[in-house]
Amino acid sequence: MDETPDQTAQWPCQIFGHLKRVRVSQVGYVPDAGHSRLIQLCRDDAQIHDVVLTTEEEGVGLACGAALAGERAVLLMQSSGVGNCINAFSLLKSCGFSCLVLVTMRGEFAEFNSWQVPMGSITQDCLRLCGFVVMRAEHEDEVDDIAGAACDMAFDGLTPVALLLSQRLIGRKKWLK
């Protein structure tokens, strides 16, 4: 199985540019093929603490700790990870923390693994119910604009924002024998 999406796509660099522009200093993530390029850019940046998590919900605590200290954190996860976070997201509503979550979608466009569909199909609704403004990027040419808006709204607008990166954007996962 080829786990690596198109490495020439520019959208991960555009997202990274916005994270730098708004001075994100901590990035929590669970390793993910769709986010692999963005994760590497964060790992290579001396001004960013990259924090590899054992489960996505750890990232919610991380982001709140960073925010208490006046720093900005972003969480990178796959749609399946959103389900792992739900109770931890109560920190955001209960304490008024903002948060930016970038979600690579599974279980939608040309998904080969039906086990990804149950969570992928309710990801957007879960995030909305947890208090997030949910944005979605479907095509490469709109990522830059939407990612910029998501960053501004999360960190200047102090509103929890989730940006869903569609499975069509990330590219089909290829099965090789």
Next chain:
Amino acid sequence: MFNRRKIVRHVLEDRGDLLVVAGLGAPAYDVAAAGDHPLNFYLWGAMGSAAMIGLGLALAKPRSRVVVITGEGEMLMGIGSLATIGVKQTGNLAILVLDNRHYGETGMQPSHTGSGVDLAAVAAGCRFPIARRISASTELDEARALVHSTQGPVFIQAIVEPESAPRVLPTRDGNEIRLRFAQSLQKIER
């Protein structure tokens, strides 16, 4: 075995600018009983998140000292956090687990540590350079030194008496807890 109020009071006495994250339930009451402080971040929910809030703070404030004071049930729910902290090797972070071997908030049902699950061994396996299980009152001063000044990440599993102490309730308003913590931390830096 320690009296939980006594060890928390001892660790937080003359605390200076120590940043404190208190896990939900009895540890939050213990921290409040030692004296309310703007640099206390009390949790009333999000069980399992305390250690990671400590990590986010410790990474953001490398010159500050951060202690997470929580119960063994809360720590067990976020046990993967120990592996995550082990990767980061955050030297200014300490975790003090008050282990009474029971889930006190829900009716004193036995917890995993009562059956021999060894949290300090888990922390050592997660690359905490200091991972201690302490139970004798003569170790109170050592616990304090580990929290305040030892290069970490530090993990202390303090065996405490299962008796519950009177509830000392901090404010439940999460916005207030967040704002006064953040504003107080900003003042220190000026």
